[in-house]
Amino acid sequence: MSRPSCHEFRTSSRLNRRDLLQAGALSLLGAGLPGSARAAEAGSGPVGFGSAKACIFLFMWGGPSQLETFDPKPHAPSEVRGEFNPIDTAAPGVQICELFQNLSQQMDKVAVVRSLNHTDPAHLSSGHATLTGHWAPVINSDAAPPSEKDTPHMGSMMSRLRPMPATLPSFVTMPWLALHPAAPGGRAPGQHGGWLGHKFDPFLVTGDPSKPDWNVPALRLIDGMSVDRLRDRRALLGNIDAQRAALDRSAQVVDVAGQQQQAFQLLGSDRTRQAFDLNGEPDAVRDRYGRNLHGQCVLMARRLVERGVPFVSINWHNDGRNFWDTHGNNFNRMKNDLVPPADQALSTLLVDLEERGLLDETIVAWVGEFGRNPKIDSNNAGRNHWPRCYNGLLAGGGIRGGQVYGRSDAQAAAPKDNPVSPLDFAATIYHALGIPEELMVPDRSGRPQFVYTGHPMLPLFA
Template identity: 60%
Template sequence: MSMLNQQFGMALPRRSLLQAGACSLLGLGLPQLLSHQAVASAGGSFGSAKRCIFIFLWGGPSHIDTLDPKPEAPTDIRGSFSPINTSVPGVQVSELLPNIAQRMHDVAVIRSLNHTDPAHLSSAHAALTGQLAPVPRSDAEPPSERDAPHIGSVVARLRSAPRGLPGFVTMPWIAYHPAAPGGQAPGQRAGWLGHNYDPMLVEGDPSQNQWRVPALQLQDALSAERLSSRMQLLTDLDAQRAALNASASGLALNGFQQQATELLTSPRVREAFSIDQETEETRNRYGRNIHGQCVLLARRLSERGVPLVCVNWHNDGQNFWDTHGNNFGHLKQHLPTFDAGISALIDDLHERGLQDDVTVVVWGEFGRTPKINDKGGRDHWAPVQSVLVSGGGMKEGIVIGSTDKTAAYAEDRPVHYRDVLATIYYNLGIESYQYIRDQNDRPVVILPEEARPIRELL
């Protein structure tokens, strides 16, 4: 015992040693248990948040042109944009993020996120799940049931939504890359957890006047009453299929039927998705575009109790944030849209007293190369990228980690995807080292043993 105390610099009570023994039987290492205890002893409030809004900038945004400017770097690295001061002394961001700059005291930025996977599909899997993709460093492997579950699927499995509301919503599409042979990025659904925990997919452009949630539209000839009658018939038939219903697939089918009925008939669900109830001023603040209105809709859903909402950057017809060419032209279009939506969300969460209840995380699958290529673009760069987080009771107005003078590598405090996800789970009161059952009833750990909540945020 004295050796352990000396090694970790902390006293281990008998209960902790018993926990360590139990965890070792489950395959959990002592370092991971101690890490969580250290976070708690430092004042981290386990379970301080109730919900999460996860904004995924598909394609991989340039960190040096957004949250980690390097004005002293050579011209072929620093790029076209100038840095501006923020509300936090000594912290600068791109001139195209003026609204976020004014709210830097309400967010935290991680500048030292790093990994080793330069492929869109497999690195997206890592960012969305915290686990390596079944086939790492690959743009050729499509989604499969071997994938780890999206964090939203795990949260939906372990946290209940108010009756009638979905546990996990993704909008406005399942991210897809036309240049990737595998097409859709893996890790966007429930993977080995089973389809019962797939997200409710909300497609389309909510900035359009006639937009409605396709999944909530009953066929013209099918009223809510007729739907209820048909579901009663299905219930009667199900009673005669006991063998099927006893199986995992049967239970999943029943879950789908119940969810589908509640989604189609619940006034609470329709009200949550009724973005036209927002004032014109509010809608304008978020931006009258697909991204801004999806972020606003995410706030509505989170406010009403949906545990996790994921907003993927939309299909903009320009390869998203994947700026191999004309990087600065694309960012002049993307960044004002991004800046307006995120800053409006931050304001709303604070004005509504939700800043401690809702964790917000914003990132892509990797950063971009420091050196500008001959097409005026930046290529994939896994060694470092930036992340913006806010709310959830986390510390704000801080920058975690730093990069070298060209924003090529983390100079101190390297952070991994799994650490950010471990922090989100911690905020939500979910032990990321616990085991959950997959669809074949096998125990699988949520995050790998190396995952650590980021102490500076808690």
């Protein structure tokens, strides 16, 4: 069956060619400035602009059901409303699914967006839109794998705009690069540096940090290799690279040398190792986040933004059962496997950030690539893909909690007002981080590209 096209969304543009070139010439001058300098250059901007210093992006890979999360429909027909009831929350008038008992008490910190929508039911290409704020090079496709034509992940772009000191990465992804075994393309595009180049790929932290013997594989020294020996090897390789660069000044060699240097700096840094050492957290804190893979990744994200890392992305992990892609057994999966760790980790993160004085300067996003079909599949108690209406959460970073943006219809099948694309959702994050709508950066061929093309949801900001 053919899928509907998103072409009408992709062809819109805010500027004509002359404006594009003028904006590009100006924006490229400021693209590498620190965030505060760029914000000052752009002016104070509209409400909420530049409130956040960091983002924790919780990507619910697979597509959570809107009806079993934050847009329950108790008055819908039985074949739509499902098995669970809505509950009141700390935000007056805002109800969510009863499965989110912990988060319900923190909804005064959270804004719910109930009118997210697009027309791409494919995991891979819609994942690209969610993670980058741009439509994928190949839309409506589960067959197109990552490529250098991809728009950079939001974290890669922030790494380009706000590089960290060498001892910490600017962009961290945990605990894997999202992949779907049923998709011919496998790994979702939009998870790396894309047209910015591999220099801006994420620092990937894999494995299960809830395990007692876990450590960061990328920071693990080879057996018998001391930090001093590592530094000696770095010096030797530095000399070799200098000689090689003198013979070949190609961008590829320079880029490889830069990545190599960054790897050695991270490996030899005590600050880096401490940032990723969860044993530095009290047992009670680790318990509150949940002694599971997702909970400990979310705790790690808090540790990293606390130390200045501007972007941490947590992809829902490989559970061997298709993640949030609940085509079958939707209600048992939501109740027993998916919501409990998600609810515990997110609610604890919000409290923890607030208690540490970090919530106002950290924007937290929770969203999937699409939602689920309002009509339950009676054959296997599942819900199929549904990009036409779904929800997401935003908190912190200047977002006013306790509110709902947009409404869906009586069955959560389509937006009723204030429709929002994944491009707008990403634009809101960029806005909170102080990135102007007109900002452009050059791709590897020197052509100016918009950082984002959606429009921020300004009413969300206090």
